[in-house]
Amino acid sequence: MRNKDAVMTRHYSILGVGLGPFNLSAAALLAPHSQSISNLFVEQKPRFAWHPGLLLDDAKMQTSYLKDMVTAVDPTSPYTFINYLVKTKKFYPFTARGEQTVSRLEFSDYMAWVAHQLPNTQFDTPVLNIMPHGSGFAVSTPHGQLSCDHLIVGTGTQPFMPDCAAPFVGERVFHASELALRQPDLRGKKVAIVGGGQTGADVFQHLFDGEFGKVAHIDWISRRPNLQGLDENPFTDQYFIPDYAEQFHSLDPKIKHTQLAQQKLASDGITDDCLQGLYQRLYHDKYVRRSPQWWRLLPGQTLTGMQSHQAGYQLATTATLTGVTTALDAEVVILCTGFSRALPQCLDTLSDHLDLDDEGRPNVNAHYRVKMREGSSLALYMMNVGTHCHGIIEPQLSLAAWRAATIINAISDTPLYDITHHHGLLDWTLTESSTQSAQMQKVAGW
Numbered sequence: 001m002r003n004k005d006a007v008m009t010r011h012y013s014i015l016g017v018g019l020g021p022f023n024l025s026a027a028a029l030l031a032p033h034s035q036s037i038s039n040l041f042v043e044q045k046p047r048f049a050w051h052p053g054l055l056l057d058d059a060k061m062q063t064s065y066l067k068d069m070v071t072a073v074d075p076t077s078p079y080t081f082i083n084y085l086v087k088t089k090k091f092y093p094f095t096a097r098g099e100q101t102v103s104r105l106e107f108s109d110y111m112a113w114v115a116h117q118l119p120n121t122q123f124d125t126p127v128l129n130i131m132p133h134g135s136g137f138a139v140s141t142p143h144g145q146l147s148c149d150h151l152i153v154g155t156g157t158q159p160f161m162p163d164c165a166a167p168f169v170g171e172r173v174f175h176a177s178e179l180a181l182r183q184p185d186l187r188g189k190k191v192a193i194v195g196g197g198q199t200g201a202d203v204f205q206h207l208f209d210g211e212f213g214k215v216a217h218i219d220w221i222s223r224r225p226n227l228q229g230l231d232e233n234p235f236t237d238q239y240f241i242p243d244y245a246e247q248f249h250s251l252d253p254k255i256k257h258t259q260l261a262q263q264k265l266a267s268d269g270i271t272d273d274c275l276q277g278l279y280q281r282l283y284h285d286k287y288v289r290r291s292p293q294w295w296r297l298l299p300g301q302t303l304t305g306m307q308s309h310q311a312g313y314q315l316a317t318t319a320t321l322t323g324v325t326t327a328l329d330a331e332v333v334i335l336c337t338g339f340s341r342a343l344p345q346c347l348d349t350l351s352d353h354l355d356l357d358d359e360g361r362p363n364v365n366a367h368y369r370v371k372m373r374e375g376s377s378l379a380l381y382m383m384n385v386g387t388h389c390h391g392i393i394e395p396q397l398s399l400a401a402w403r404a405a406t407i408i409n410a411i412s413d414t415p416l417y418d419i420t421h422h423h424g425l426l427d428w429t430l431t432e433s434s435t436q437s438a439q440m441q442k443v444a445g446w
C-alpha cells in the first residue's frame, strides 16, 4: 500500500479508480507485473472496507471462498484465500469447521489483508474528476494529479431508495447499507423492513435476535410473492463460468433482457441456510413459545406510499394479487431495496466521449472496454456496470479474477494470464460459432 502523501505527479500505464473487490482483483493480478506495466489503484476510503454497513455478524457469503481475488486465473499467487489462511495461522482450524461457506466478515478480512500488502494500492485518495489528456487521461485527486493510458473504473453501485421513501431518509429511515455503521438503538421500536432479498432476510434475522436491542414489532414487507430461495443447483452455477458469460455477451439486447429476468433467483435469492434458520426461529417463537404477535412477514406487498406523523411514519403497501392498499405504522424504516448503477460523478467530465445506450448506460465490450463516441479512442474499462451487457455474473464475485485478467490481457501486449478453456457441462450454443461447432459435432455423429 502506498502512502497517500507520496509524490502524485506520475504517469501510469493503468490507473484503477475504486478498490472494492473487483478492482482489488485487478490490482492483485497486476502487482507481479508492475515492472512491465506501471499501475496504481486508488480508493477514497482510508482503509479497505467491503460494504461495511452490511457486515452483519455471521452473515454468510453466497459464493465459495475459492472464488477469491486471484485463484481462478493464478492459484500460485501470494494473494489467494488459502494463503491468507496459512499466513494468518488459521489453516488447520479452518479446515475443521465443516462448513462450505465463510462469513462475509472473514472474506472481508481476507480482502483487506490483500489490499493492504499490495504495493500498487493507495487509500484516502478520492478521484474528483477525469479529463482526456493526450491519448489517455488526467485524473485529479486532492493530493495531486495523475495521468494514465488506460483507466479501470470499479466504483461500485449506489444504494437504491424507493421514490416514496426518499424524502424521509434520515435518522429513522435509512438504507440497510448503513445499518452496521449506525448501530441504531431499536429497543422498544416498531420497525418496518422493506425488501425481500438476502439483505432483507439478514436484517430481519438480526432484529429478531435483538442485535440492536429488543424491538417491539417488526413488519417485513416484500414485493416478491414469497420468501424466495437462491437457485443454487449445480446446473444454475453454469451461468457463472466464463463460457456462458462470453456467449451471453453476443446475444441480442432484448433476449439478454428476458434471460436476465428468468435468471434473477440465480443471484438474487435467499440462501437455503438462511431460510432454514429463519423458519426454525419463527416456528419456535410462534408455536413453541406462543409469543404474542410481534412480527409479521408480508410477501406480495409493494411499498407505494409513505407519510410522516407524530409517532413516526405511515406506510402504504399494495398487494400484488388483489391491488388492495393497506396502511401500517412504523417508527423506524430500514430499506433493503438494493443498489442501482449510476455512472460515478468523476466521469461527468468525460460525458462528451461516452457512447451511452438509450437508457444512459455504457456499452461495454467483451473485454470490458467502454464504447466511445466516434473520434474518441480513450481506453476506459469499467466493471460492475453492465448486467445488460455481460449478464448476471456482472455484480458477482464468481468471475472477478477472470474478468480482471480479461482486462489485463486486453491491455498488455501479450496475454499475461491463461483465461481460455473454461467450458461447463452445458452446451449453450448461444453464439454463431458455438452453433456451428455444435452442428459440426452433430454431423460428425457425437
Ligand SMILES: Cc1cc2nc3c(=O)[nH]c(=O)nc-3n(C[C@H](O)[C@H](O)[C@H](O)COP(=O)(O)OP(=O)(O)OC[C@H]3O[C@@H](n4cnc5c(N)ncnc54)[C@H](O)[C@@H]3O)c2cc1C
Residues within 6 Å of the ligand: 017, 018, 019, 020, 021, 022, 023, 042, 043, 044, 045, 049, 050, 051, 054, 060, 061, 062, 063, 104, 125, 126, 127, 128, 154, 155, 156, 157, 199, 344, 346, 383, 384, 395, 396, 397, 398
Ligand atoms: C451485502 C452484500 C453482500 C454481497 N455478498 C456477495 C457474495 O457473497 N458473493 C458475491 O458474489 N457477491 C456478493 N455481493 C455482490 C458484490 O460482490 C459486491 O457488491 C461487491 O462489493 C462489488 O464490488 P465493486 O468493486 O464493484 O464495488 P464496491 O465494493 O462498491 O467498491 C467500490 C469502491 O470504489 C470506491 N470509490 C467510489 N468512487 C470513488 C472515487 N471517485 N474515487 C476513489 N474511490 C471511489 C468506493 O469507496 C468503494 O470502496 C454482495 C453485495 C452486497 C451489497
